[in-house]
Amino acid sequence: MDEERxxxxxxxxxxxQAHYSWKLIAGLYEEGLVxxxxxxxxxxxxxxxxxxxxxxxxxxxxxxxxIAVKPVEHLRPFYNLPNLFVCGWEFPEFxxxxxxxxxxxxxxAVLKRADRILCWTDFTRDNLHAAGLxxxxxxxxxxxxxxxxxxAEVMAMPAVFLAGKDTSDPSxxxxxxxxxQGRSEPVLLAVLxxxxxxxxxxxxxxxxxxxxAAGHDFLLVVKLVIDGKATTICNINEILNKVYSxxxxxxxxxxxxxxxxxxxxxxxxAHSDFHVGAPSAEGLNLPLVxxxxxxxxxxxxxxxxMASYLGPDDAIWIECAPETADSSINAFSEHARFTHFPATPxxxxxxxxxxxxxDGNARQELARKGRHAIDSRFGQARFEADFxxxxxxxxx
Numbered sequence: 001m002d003e004e005r006x007x008x009x010x011x012x013x014x015x016x017q018a019h020y021s022w023k024l025i026a027g028l029y030e031e032g033l034v035x036x037x038x039x040x041x042x043x044x045x046x047x048x049x050x051x052x053x054x055x056x057x058x059x060x061x062x063x064x065x066x067i068a069v070k071p072v073e074h075l076r077p078f079y080n081l082p083n084l085f086v087c088g089w090e091f092p093e094f095x096x097x098x099x100x101x102x103x104x105x106x107x108x109a110v111l112k113r114a115d116r117i118l119c120w121t122d123f124t125r126d127n128l129h130a131a132g133l134x135x136x137x138x139x140x141x142x143x144x145x146x147x148x149x150x151x152a153e154v155m156a157m158p159a160v161f162l163a164g165k166d167t168s169d170p171s172x173x174x175x176x177x178x179x180x181q182g183r184s185e186p187v188l189l190a191v192l193x194x195x196x197x198x199x200x201x202x203x204x205x206x207x208x209x210x211x212x213a214a215g216h217d218f219l220l221v222v223k224l225v226i227d228g229k230a231t232t233i234c235n236i237n238e239i240l241n242k243v244y245s246x247x248x249x250x251x252x253x254x255x256x257x258x259x260x261x262x263x264x265x266x267x268x269x270a271h272s273d274f275h276v277g278a279p280s281a282e283g284l285n286l287p288l289v290x291x292x293x294x295x296x297x298x299x300x301x302x303x304x305x306m307a308s309y310l311g312p313d314d315a316i317w318i319e320c321a322p323e324t325a326d327s328s329i330n331a332f333s334e335h336a337r338f339t340h341f342p343a344t345p346x347x348x349x350x351x352x353x354x355x356x357x358x359d360g361n362a363r364q365e366l367a368r369k370g371r372h373a374i375d376s377r378f379g380q381a382r383f384e385a386d387f388x389x390x391x392x393x394x395x396x
Contacts (some may be wrong), residue, residue: 001030002043002078004070023288025086025120026069028141035142036384042045046078052070061228063395068362073104077113082394085114087136088283090198090304092339093326094131095332104330108133115394120284121234121308138308139390140284141276142383143374144295148270157260158233160207162253164362165237170213173233176221182369186218187355189272191287193225194239197328200342202244204278205253207348212252214355220276224257233257269294273363274355278318278342278348280329282306292374297353297366303341309377314369316352318343 003026016387030040041058043049046066049058052275066078077083080371089107097106106109108131111117115137119125155177163172180187188208192199201222208220224236231239236255240246243297259266270273275291275298282305292298298315300306320343330338358366376382 001026001040002046002066002068002076003071005074005076006075007025022070023284025088025141025284028143029067029069030084032142032380032383033387035171035380036387037128038387039070046076050079061146065391065394072107072110073102075104075110075113081168082115082123083113084116084118084390084394085111086118086120087111087128088305089122089127090281090283091330092127093198093337094127095336097337101335116390120359123304124283131294133153137390139383140378142380143286143289143293143378144380146262146266146290148266148294151264151267151270152266153258153260154242154268154271157256157258159254159256160233160236162240162248162250162255164247164249165241167206170234176254178217179254180219180254183219186273187271188218188220188274188276188352189223189269189291189296190220190276191225192277195231195243198279198281200280200324202240202246203343203345204276204348205240205246205248206345207278207343207352208253209248209250210345210349211352211356212250214353218252218352218356220253221272222255222377224255224267226257228257228259265290266294269296272296274299274316276300276352276355278320279341280320280323280342281325289374289378292367292370295364295367295371297358297363299351301341301343310370310373314366314373316351316355316366319347 004022030315033040049055049060062082065084066081067084067086068075072087075085094107095105096108097103099292111133114135117128117133118139118142119128119136122138125136125138155175157176158173158174159176159179190204192201194201224233233255269291275288275296277288279301285305288298288300288306300318302317302322303320320341322339322341325333325340326339327333329340
């Protein structure tokens with residue numbers, strides 16, 4: 001497996017630093033392959049292992065498969081082996097390159113060199129087919145449910161309410177446990193990187209405040225994906241002010257941050273009644289998938305990735321419409337047209353109201369449908385069947 005190399009050397013993966021999502025996806029593929037009976041060898045760069053002596057040292061044989069899990073501009077083929085390039089592109093269009101940009105950014109030219117392109121969603125597969133790359137298939141990694149662990153770390157997480165001003169004074173930071181003590185209203189949980197403008201944190205907050213103004217009682221908990229070094233929980237209101245010109249205040253919005261392992265993240269999710277998110281473009285929405293597998297119903301925009309694994313009755317949908325993406329959404333927008341699907345605050349507010357109007361039985365049924373849809377797409381059994389079939393084809 002050829003996985004993304006982070007621009008730092010650390011034994012512990014810290015969420016919020018460059019390309020961490022590719023490391024997570026590589027780990028999911030590797031874990032699924034090992035459970036399916038395959039052995040995995042990690043390589044840094046395939047071009048290092050072209051010489052016979054290098055292959056001998058690494059025990060690389062003609063029956064091996066090269067799986068590259070990294071951004072397209074870093075993909076390189078492994079000659080004389082079947083190449084499986086992983087792709088989770090989140091827009092309907094692809095960047096074909098320009099004369100003044102490295103040819104490695106020409107997505108279609110790079111992906112064309114693969115024997116198979118393993119897409120995380122039907123959305124990406126279908127768009128690649130439309131662009132002429134017939135070797136694209138849907139083969140996402142398996143994603144397993146996680147049982148909640150002890151919630152001591154969750155309760156101790158630093159937290160701040162939406163304050164409309166900078167809270168850089170650490171004395172103003174509370175803990176998650178203290179913040180929710182005595183509160184009994186439904187909890188909506190969002191997990192996002194506040195700097196990623198595709199997550200639409202500003203519109204989500206506007207929609208939440210509109211829903212509260214409409215009389216709906218709930219608490220939005222936003223688990224921030226930040227590095228905890230250059231950016232900490234103290235910075236969130238400053239980020240909202242400077243990046244989004246957002247200065248509202250509310251005791252209905254609570255931000256929390258801190259590194260949580262899988263069991264602790266599951267414990268945090270266990271405190272929620274709904275997962276909520278309003279992204280305008282997604283390649284693979286891991287927080288949504290993990291939450292749905294924990295029998296928690298989902299409120300989300302129906303576009304890009306989500307439309308590939310949740311049916312019309314499997315979630316509460318936020319209406320959205322296509323728009324042309326600007327440079328804050330796609331780095332290549334100055335060179336080509338890209339489409340994303342933003343939702344308005346009014347649509348977000350309406351979806352939250354619809355979700356909160358469900359009685360207990362309806363919420364459980366919605367959660368059951370969501371989990372079934374997600375499990376059928378991301379279960380280990382499905383992955384093994386699909387990958388065994390693929391390996392047989394490309395090694396024939």
